[in-house]
Amino acid sequence: MSISIGDLARTVALTRQTSGLKVELDRSLIELTTGRTSDITKTVKGDFTSLAAIDRSITIYSAYDYSTTEAARLASAQQEALDDLHGTLQTRGTQLAAAASIGMDQSVEAILSEARSDFDMALSRLNTTTGGRAAFAGADTHGATVASADDILASLRTAIGPAATAEDVMAAVDTWFNAPGGGFETDAYLGSTDPLAPIRLDDSQGVSLDTTALDPALRETLKGFAVASLVKEGLLASSDTEQSKLAKIAGVKMIGAQDGLVALRASIGSSQAKIESVTVRNAAQLTSLTQARSEIVGVDQYEAANRLSAVQAQLETLYTVTARLSQLSLAKALG
Amino acid sequence: MSLSSAMTQALSGLQAMSRSANVVSNNLANALTEGYGRQEVELTARSTGGQGSGVKVSAIQRLVDQAIINDRRLADGAVANASARSAFLDTISTTLGEPGSGSSLTDMIGALGASLIEAAARPESDAALSNVATAFGDIATLLNDASDQVQQRRTAADRSIAKDVETLNATLQMVDDLNAQIARLQAGGNDANALLDQRQVLVDRISEIVPVKQVERDTGAIALMTPTGAMLLDGEPAEIGFTQSSLVTAQMTYGGGTLSGLTINGTAIDVMRENHALSGGSLAGHLAVRDDLGVSVQAELDAFARDLVSRFSGPAVDTTLTAGSPGILTDGGSAFDPLDEVGLAGRLSLNGLVDPDSGGEVWRIRAGLGAAAPGDVGQSALLDRLSSALDAQMAPGSGSYSHQSMKASQHAAELLSSVGTQSQWVDADLARQQARLDVLSDQELADGVDSDVEMQLLLVIERAYAANARVIETVEQMFDSLLRI
Numbered sequence: 005m006s007i008s009i010g011d012l013a014r015t016v017a018l019t020r021q022t023s024g025l026k027v028e029l030d031r032s033l034i035e036l037t038t039g040r041t042s043d044i045t046k047t048v049k050g051d052f053t054s055l056a057a058i059d060r061s062i063t064i065y066s067a068y069d070y071s072t073t074e075a076a077r078l079a080s081a082q083q084e085a086l087d088d089l090h091g092t093l094q095t096r097g098t099q100l101a102a103a104a105s106i107g108m109d110q111s112v113e114a115i116l117s118e119a120r121s122d123f124d125m126a127l128s129r130l131n132t133t134t135g136g137r138a139a140f141a142g143a144d145t146h147g148a149t150v151a152s153a154d155d156i157l158a159s160l161r162t163a164i165g166p167a168a169t170a171e172d173v174m175a176a177v178d179t180w181f182n183a184p185g186g187g188f189e190t191d192a193y194l195g196s197t198d199p200l201a202p203i204r205l206d207d208s209q210g211v212s213l214d215t216t217a218l219d220p221a222l223r224e225t226l227k228g229f230a231v232a233s234l235v236k237e238g239l240l241a242s243s244d245t246e247q248s249k250l251a252k253i254a255g256v257k258m259i260g261a262q263d264g265l266v267a268l269r270a271s272i273g274s275s276q277a278k279i280e281s282v283t284v285r286n287a288a289q290l291t292s293l294t295q296a297r298s299e300i301v302g303v304d305q306y307e308a309a310n311r312l313s314a315v316q317a318q319l320e321t322l323y324t325v326t327a328r329l330s331q332l333s334l335a336k337a338l339g
Numbered sequence: 340m341s342l343s344s345a346m347t348q349a350l351s352g353l354q355a356m357s358r359s360a361n362v363v364s365n366n367l368a369n370a371l372t373e374g375y376g377r378q379e380v381e382l383t384a385r386s387t388g389g390q391g392s393g394v395k396v397s398a399i400q401r402l403v404d405q406a407i408i409n410d411r412r413l414a415d416g417a418v419a420n421a422s423a424r425s426a427f428l429d430t431i432s433t434t435l436g437e438p439g440s441g442s443s444l445t446d447m448i449g450a451l452g453a454s455l456i457e458a459a460a461r462p463e464s465d466a467a468l469s470n471v472a473t474a475f476g477d478i479a480t481l482l483n484d485a486s487d488q489v490q491q492r493r494t495a496a497d498r499s500i501a502k503d504v505e506t507l508n509a510t511l512q513m514v515d516d517l518n519a520q521i522a523r524l525q526a527g528g529n530d531a532n533a534l535l536d537q538r539q540v541l542v543d544r545i546s547e548i549v550p551v552k553q554v555e556r557d558t559g560a561i562a563l564m565t566p567t568g569a570m571l572l573d574g575e576p577a578e579i580g581f582t583q584s585s586l587v588t589a590q591m592t593y594g595g596g597t598l599s600g601l602t603i604n605g606t607a608i609d610v611m612r613e614n615h616a617l618s619g620g621s622l623a624g625h626l627a628v629r630d631d632l633g634v635s636v637q638a639e640l641d642a643f644a645r646d647l648v649s650r651f652s653g654p655a656v657d658t659t660l661t662a663g664s665p666g667i668l669t670d671g672g673s674a675f676d677p678l679d680e681v682g683l684a685g686r687l688s689l690n691g692l693v694d695p696d697s698g699g700e701v702w703r704i705r706a707g708l709g710a711a712a713p714g715d716v717g718q719s720a721l722l723d724r725l726s727s728a729l730d731a732q733m734a735p736g737s738g739s740y741s742h743q744s745m746k747a748s749q750h751a752a753e754l755l756s757s758v759g760t761q762s763q764w765v766d767a768d769l770a771r772q773q774a775r776l777d778v779l780s781d782q783e784l785a786d787g788v789d790s791d792v793e794m795q796l797l798l799v800i801e802r803a804y805a806a807n808a809r810v811i812e813t814v815e816q817m818f819d820s821l822l823r824i
Contacts, residue, residue, distance in 0.1 A: 008789035008791075008792040009785050009789055010377070010784045010785050010786060010787025010788055010789055011370050011371065011787065011788060011789060011790050012370070012371060012373070012784040012787050012788075013781055013784035013785040013787065015371075016780065016781065016784055017781060020777065044437050044438070044439070045432065045437065045759050045762065045763060046763065048759075049760070049763055050756060050759035050760030050761070050762060050763035050764075051756045051759065051760060052438050052445065052752050052755045052756045052759055053749070053752045053753060053756050055438050055439065056438045056445040056748065056749075056751065056752035056755065056756075057748070057749070057752065059438050059439050059445060059446065059449060060445065060448070060449040060452070060748045060752075062449075063446070063449035063450060063452065063453050064449065064452050064453055064456065066453060067452065067453035067454075067456040067457050068456060070456070070457050070460060071456050071457065071459065071460035074460040074461060075460070135461075136463065137461075137463060137717060138717070141717070142715070142717070143714075143715035143716075143717045143718040143719075143720075144715040144716065144717060145462075145463055145715070145716055145717030146463060146716045146717070196715045196717075196718075198715060198718060198720075200717060200719070201459070201718070201719040201720040201723055202723070203459070203460055203719070204456055204459060204460075204723065204726065207730065210723075297439070301439070333790065333791060334790070334791040334794040334795065335790065335791075335794050338794060338798075
């Protein structure tokens with residue numbers, strides 16, 4: 005047992021304790037003000053895999069928020085366009101079929117004029133853009149989806165040629181619209197043959213909004229209007245009978261086109277429902293992920309405040325002790 | 340038993356007391372000096388011919404507990420060793436970043452994933468495509484930085500090894516010189532305490548570099564031996580050899596023969612062994628950084644870089660590419676070569692074809708690297724495939740995780756965790772060694788100068804001196820009376 009204790013021993017020990025407490029004080033201060041642990045590496049013991057996975061998901065869900073919004077917008081634009089088409093088909097179709105049964109007269113002429121406006125409207129609906137992207141042009145979202153009414157009618161007239169009966173004309177029109185590589189695909193459709201790729205909604209699912217103007221149902225909707233427009237501009241003018249037959253066929257076509265359109269709208273509708281439900285689920289996931297993250301790195305601020313005052317008190321005590329001990333020396337006592 | 344002998348005895352008492360006062364004042368002056376050994380006067384009674392003849396200062400002892408000092412030196416070495424390794428891992432950890440900070444590797448992989456999803460939702464947007472290019476570029480830059488850091492630290496470690504070796508050689512020589520001087524002084528019966536203090540400080544310096552055990556030889560000289568059995572000084576100082584490399588690159592390794600090892604007196608030691616001859620101190624720490632940690636961290640970085648490059652190459656992802664042509668991430672502009680993986684992380688770069696700063700076009704991210712024209716602006720198929728490639732469960736081609744299928748984000752997290760856990764472990768080790776060092780230091784310092792004790796001693800000396808002086812005065816009076824007869 006030694007009879008003496010070196011001066012330095014105490015000095016060094018006190019210094020070490022003081023600096024240790026100061027570091028502790030700084031740490032508690034940071035944790036109190038930020039609400040987060042000051043040393044994440046220590047908290048997770050160096051294993052970042054869970055935290056990194058949560059962070060990644062949080063970032064990605066924010067991106068999915070963007071893409072689900074885009075998808076919703078596109079689907080909505082498509083649905084609205086088709087809604088307008090649908091309404092007109094029903095109205096004009098019935099009007100035309102009824103009026104044309106009677107014969108070519110002024111009322112039929114009037115309806116045919118309306119039909120021509122409808123044709124323009126239908127084409128402009130197919131040219132719908134949302135946020136600068138064409139909705140029915142497939143991957144070529146820049147520029148127009150379909151050609152102008154005049155260009156289409158001109159091409160149709162060429163295809164129809166000298167056909168003189170309503171049936172022949174309709175057959176030529178059908179071929180022009182439906183044939184692969186035919187007039188519609190060559191002259192009318194300006195978009196891409198590549199449909200839009202599925203849009204991602206979350207890590208495992210996407211939604212296909214790949215309807216283009218090439219869709220048979222959409223082609224059907226144009227046929228009636230196109231033929232009515234042609235009649236309005238004088239096709240088969242030589243025969244009143246043929247003309248009124250053709251006008252009636254156009255009206256019937258319009259009514260018939262509704263079936264395909266309804267099916268198309270239903271499929272877009274279910275895509276919309278899917279987008280909606282995934283959006284809601286993503287939002288819920290984001291909330292719970294944010295919560296999980298704060299559980300890993302968060303600090304209870306009440307605890308942090310307590311710790312801060314405890315460390316403060318300790319440091320003050322240490323200062324007092326240091327001051328007292330420095331007074332205790334024989335040299336001082338000897339005067 | 341005469342008056343004159345009384346005088347002589349009293350005089351010897353005065354001398355001894357003034358010598359003691361000298362020692363006390365020396366102790367007090369050095370109360371705060373580290374490495375100073377507290378001195379104590381050893382007094383013995385002198386006798387001439389069987390009769391007492393006063394007091395003699397037989398020695399001035401230097402009081403140190405050599406056992407504690409030896410242990411403390413081992414702890415010094417251990418702390419220096421752990422510090423070197425900890426500093427390296429901390430630097431790399433900081434460069435790779437902390438998840439959630441926004442600038443970490445995992446954050447950037449997340450940002451890349453997000454940018455690909457957003458671009459796929461709006462492929463017409465040049466801004467969105469630009470973001471994808473930037474995201475790829477940022478990842479390449481971060482990996483470049485990390486790789487550069489690793490190699491810079493390895494170069495610095497090599498430099499530190501050279502410095503340590505130089506210091507070690509010089510200090511061993513100085514200790515040898517002091518040994519000779521001390522032996523001479525002690526042989527002549529003189530007090531060599533000041534030189535002993537100096538020698539202790541020098542050996543402390545050596546211990547940080549390579550912890551040594553001090554073995555006393557006769558004549559006051561010491562021998563220095565490492566715990567693993569190498570004799571660094573025993574009559575002759577050993578010569579440690581090392582060749583510094585001016586620049587250390589990823590391809591240069593000790594195992595590959597392109598970096599220098601250590602020699603003791605010309606004999607090479609295998610520094611890759613766990614407890615080689617010069618282990619335990621900062622020298623071994625720097626070697627660990629250069630040859631062990633530095634190499635393994637670089638390998639993990641390279642494996643991650645390889646994983647990324649592979650995910651985005653090949654015609655399966657980008658139909659405009661041919662097999663063998665570089666993808667969106669390149670090895671310095673070329674395709675990845677499996678034979679040339681070392682250092683890949685430092686050479687990783689964004690393909691110039693999509694980098695506007697290098698004359699590239701961002702639409703190639705949408706249309707394909709080999710595309711001649713921008714193509715359909717709404718075409719998101721390639722972007723979607725890039726997105727899938729990032730998240731595909733693939734086993735990396737090399738590295739510690741090559742047996743596991745994982746997404747790129749998981750691989751990044753594993754990389755960060757690997758460095759993170761190693762860093763935590765070394766930090767814990769450092770804390771442990773530091774705590775041990777603190778305890779031993781405290782014990783060593785407790786043997787130091789206690790100024791209270793010295794003051795007490797001074798009181799006693801004062802009194803003894805006064806008593807001896809009184810004796811002399813009295814004897815002188817007695818002489819006077821005698822002479823007056």
